[in-house]
Amino acid sequence: MKSSYPGTGKTLLLVDGSSFLYRAFHAMPDLRNREGFPTGAIYGVLNMLRKLRHDYPADYSLCVFDAKGKTFRDDMYPEYKAHRPSMPEDLARQIEPLHQAIVASGWNILALEGVEADDVIGTLVQQAARDGVRSIVATGDKDLAQLVNEHVTLVNTMSNETLDVPGVSAKFGVPPERIIDYLTLTGDAVDNVPGVEKVGPKTAVKWLTQYGTLDNVMQSAGGIGGVVGENLRKALDWLPQARRLLTVKCDVELPQPYSALVAPSADYEQLRTLYERFEFKSWLRELNGEAPSAAPASRAKSAPVTEDMFGTEPTNTGHAQYDTILTEAQLDAWLEKLLAAELVCVDTETTGLDVMDAQLVGMSFAITPHHAAYLPLAHIYPGAPDQLKREQALHKLKPWLESARHHKVGQNLKYDMHIFANHGIVLAGIHDDTLLQSYVLESHRPHDMDNLALRHLNVKTISYTEVVGKGAKQIGFDQVDIDTATRYAAEDADITLQLHQALSPQIAVQSGLQHVYRDIELPTMQVLYRMERNGVLLDCALLQVQSRELGEKLLALEAKAHEAAGQPFNLNSPKQIQEILFNKLQLPVKKKTPSGTPSTDEEVLQELALDYPLPKILLDYRGMAKLKSTYTDKLPQMVDRNTGRVHTSYSQAVAVTGRLASSDPNLQNIPVRTAEGRRIREAFVAPQGSRIVSADYSQIELRIMAHLSGDEGLLRAFANGEDIHRATAAEIFMVAPDAVDSEQRRYAKVINFGLIYGMSAFGLAKQLGIERGAATAYIDRYFARYPGVADYMQRTREQAKQQGFVETVFGRRLWLPEINASNGMKRQAAERAAINAPMQGTAADLIKLAMIAVQHWLEKEKLQTQLIMQVHDELVLEVPENELPHVKEKLRELMCHVAELKVPLEVGLGEGANWEAAH
Incomplete structure (x- = not known):
């Protein structure tokens, strides 16, 4: 690249390898070779280096990484970067082979103990500038903007952003020479360097524009009013230390000067060995002098995700x-x-x-x-x-x-x-x-x-x-x-x-995929279009009444919360709630936010609500406030002015399991576990002369579990029309079905549904409020009574690990990219998903097939009845009263026979003047 300023015309290209490494790891999919070795970060970094070399030809080049161990900043401030999590194991495994590949590609590489990559880069660009050599620094780190001058430009390969002197001023609002002052005021959360509390970019830019420098801002602190002025004065002793921590060191003793960083020759044999190991097939073809070939039309079932699925340098459509x-x-x-x-x-x-x-x-x-x-x-x-x-x-x-x-x-x-x-x-x-x-x-x-x-x-x-x-x-x-x-x-x-x-x-x-695409997804799109077009009628006057009532209840809950706290406070302020709960009332801290303060999220409040009254009041308040803002206030505003109805949008290609998503408004998230939530559904009404009909698959995922596992006990219970939770309770508690009490049935219901979602003994114990040992005993007894379920779960885990996906009864493929991850939590979550996904996915397929069958029948019969909503395992229809008997009779028949499973499908039907009444 030609120089745009007086100098030698030569260029030094420096790469912040550590920045590249983390960004590539988190941006790339979980690529692995056939041995399961992770390769995503390696591929991502090498790809960015290839692009850099192409875009910025340089006379000298170096890829700089952070070395292991502490730096001089840790000695200055022990909390420096202290909150950063340890490097993920899958990333750590890729570092050594990545370094080998970078060197083999013809790059110089350096990691210097005691300093950071930024300091090495800062020292080199100063050396080069003294000799009139231009520096290009490839990084995503905003801290390095302090190095920009007429000799130094930053480039960000992931965002295609280039920062020269005007670019820094445009991006940050201050010139490069004020970046350190700017960062000192705002702080650097990534490196755990605090700034001035409540001072963000706007305030920092305002102060630096007004006063010129950080030193001048500090000297003028006495005249700056408000909370931020007070916070500035509190931080005066700290700010010089923060500035030292954030300043890039530009006088590091280096093993060699920039002028020695001429790119070495690439080691093609070593590259070939590495590309073969990592299965970077397109790059292998390049090394072998072959033109890159198109991706194959299909991939073997057992093939993991590989580099070959992604390709290399993207092109544009300029030749079209x-x-x-x-x-x-x-x-x-x-x-x-x-x-x-x-x-x-x-x-x-x-x-x-x-x-x-x-x-x-x-x-x-x-x-x-x-x-x-x-x-x-x-x-x-x-x-x-x-x-x-x-x-x-x-x-x-x-x-x-x-x-x-x-x-x-x-x-x-x-x-x-x-x-x-x-x-x-x-x-x-x-x-x-x-x-x-x-x-x-x-x-x-x-x-x-x-x-x-x-x-x-x-x-x-x-x-x-x-x-x-x-x-x-x-x-x-x-x-x-x-x-x-x-x-x-x-x-x-x-x-x-x-x-x-x-x-x-x-x-x-793939016949299974072809069936899902041609016979399920494409016809479903047509039905969803029809449902969206139909819309649903709303009783806006009723919603206004409900909104007013919720407002009154919120005021009452607010007063109740103030009484429980012993003082007024803002129920919508997490900071004030934190102050009341943990400082004034001294409630136990259950978990902390990333910044180290006690959390007041819903999970924490639910746990505290078991023992203390105020958290329960806060939960009730939040629930009602959300109902009011999201539904009773907002729904009337969403009524279409031309049709007088509300028209939700169904997204077909969002949930990995095949489930539909609803938005604007989201009809699937209306809470039905509270009386207030159920009342929202009362506002979804039928026009005069019609009724709302609800048709809901009964215990569909448990029935699918019985089908998939082939467990004799479950198959028998469903075939005989037994209450499955009562039957399970009888097995687990070893009593006759008619001797099962309500508490035992509740336990069995939690176990039945919990195991579908891969619930552990710990999770079951927490859900039921019992000892872990008792929960383990219940699970062991369940599997002893239903051995087919245990076999299915083990078989499914193994199959998922082998091929990287599971399938529904109808052939829908559900991918599990992290099923072989070395991170235990990610792998276990993928294993739980492997067990549950075929059930959720099959349920999604069934409700789609039901929609298709019902819509086809309505059109064939030329009925006025119309599908208006699909929520979870439920279809909702608007039915003229004269068509009601015919529709109800045929609806159950259609839904029960869209597929033949090893257990009968059952559908619950209800009707009413509104959606809630239809339940």
Whole structure:
């Protein structure tokens, strides 16, 4: 890179290896070779070094790491970095082979005892500057901004940020020479160096702008008012020490000067050995002089996640041809192509994200890779070229859009279906959706198009914020100039088509995945669209009454809390609650926050509430306050002005188990364990002449456990229609079923559901409030009576460890990236998930199959009944009274027979004027 200042024209490239190491470890997935050795940090660091060498050719280069052991700062301040957790074992195992690989790649490497990597870097950049040599420092550490000057630039490879002198001033609000002062005032939480309490970046910048330097701020402390002024005065004795700790040492005695850091030759044989060991296949192909090949269409079941799934340097789509359709003749020409194509990718650009309200700004199409078109319809910025009238263009495209025989593919087509519906078009012919293809293939990974393009095509796409900006300066897509809009929108269609071509073969070769994708996920998308469009009627007047009543209860609870505390305090202030509970009332501290103060989170309050009255009052207050703010106050504001109903959004590709997620509003989180929570459901009502019907699978996950485990005792209990919790209690407590009392049944219910979620003896003891020994005895007795369950659990753990995933009854694949992690807590959590995921996933599949069957029947019978909600294992319908007997009879039949398990499926049905009454 050419120098932009007077000097030798030479460049020194310094890499903060320790910063790279931790960032790579946490940013990369849990990559491992076939022996289970972790390789993510190694791959991530080497990849960043490769990019740096490409982007910043240098005459001298060095990768600097922190050495083991204490530094001079620990001697100055024993609390320095004291709260940092120990290095994860999986990261520690990668350090030595990473260093070997860095050296073999042709880099100098250094770790110097007694100082930090920052100090080595600071010393070298000063040496180089004296000789007129430019320094590029690759780091993510903000502390190093203090080194920036006309000779020194920072680069951040992960955010593509470059900080020169103006860049530092723009980012921090102060120039590089004031960065130490700035950090001293704000403190550095990462290194455990306190600053001035309650002084953040804004205040620090304000003071330094007003007074010039930290010394001047300290001298003026007496004239600074308010709490922050008082805090500043309290910190005056500490600040000089903080400044010393945060100042990079630039006079370290080094083993060699910067001028000796000419890059050594790469050791290709050593690299080949290391790449083979770590299974970095694309880099191996490079070493062997082969062109990188495409990823295979499918992977063996037992294959772990490897480097080969990720690729190397991302490319862009600059070589593609993207057309802009501005005339009727151009539209006609493209429409002719659309009508002749076997499959077309279609995408929409809109005025917003509210699917019931957003309007079409433009559309894009792709038929073959690297060639796409954008049809602008409503760009309104000054000087925008003439565009086809939206109504005219849609009239021409409508027959193709509504044609079932013309196949379409897209990314999250449920959204586009809504947008077209807003313009009177029923999108048909949906053949594929890349969002769902990605979800079926790898539910544990991100499914947005930018991530998918990078992961599967090795392409860096134009992001939405690059086009419209962000924050207060963000513009609507209708204000984006058409040339930019074409590059962005046409690329979306082009990349989506390419993604489909990459993902589809991987699903096609796995019959289970093909079934889940074609027969469950794609039809579910259509049902969810219909449910979202239907919406649900709200009784807003009732919600207003409930909101007022909750407000009165909150005031009463506040008064009760003040009485229990012996003084008034703010129930919404964690600091004041902490002061009351632990200083005034001297309640025992159960756990601490990362900053070392006593925690007042819900788990702590629940534990304290067992013995003390105030924590219980606080919990009740928080619960009611959340009900009021999230539901009774907010729901009436979410009613659509055109339909008079509330329209939730169901996300299909979020939960790794296949469960749906609901948002805006979240209907799945309405608490039903309190009377106040259940009353919220009373506001979800049927219109006049109709009823709400609720259909809920009974004990579905326990039934799936019986099916999966094949345990004779469980199968027999369900086949005979027994109360499964009573049957389990009879087995565990060794009494006749009719002799089981309510407490024993409660214990059995906790055990039945707890074991599904991998609950330990410790967890069971805590849940039941019994000794751990008794809990262990209950679990042992359970497994003795239901040996098939114990066999299933062990078999599932082993299978998960071997292949990295488990499957539902229907073939949905549930990945467990940390099933072989060396970190015990992560591995145990993955083992618990391995046991539970097939049950949750199968339950998710069943409710989706039920939705599909019910919607198909409603359409076939041409009924007015409509599905309006899906919550957990429950379907909620709005049923005209004249259709009620027919629907109730058929609904149970459909849901009970969507699949044949080894145990019968049971459905509970209820009806009422509102959702709560239907229970």
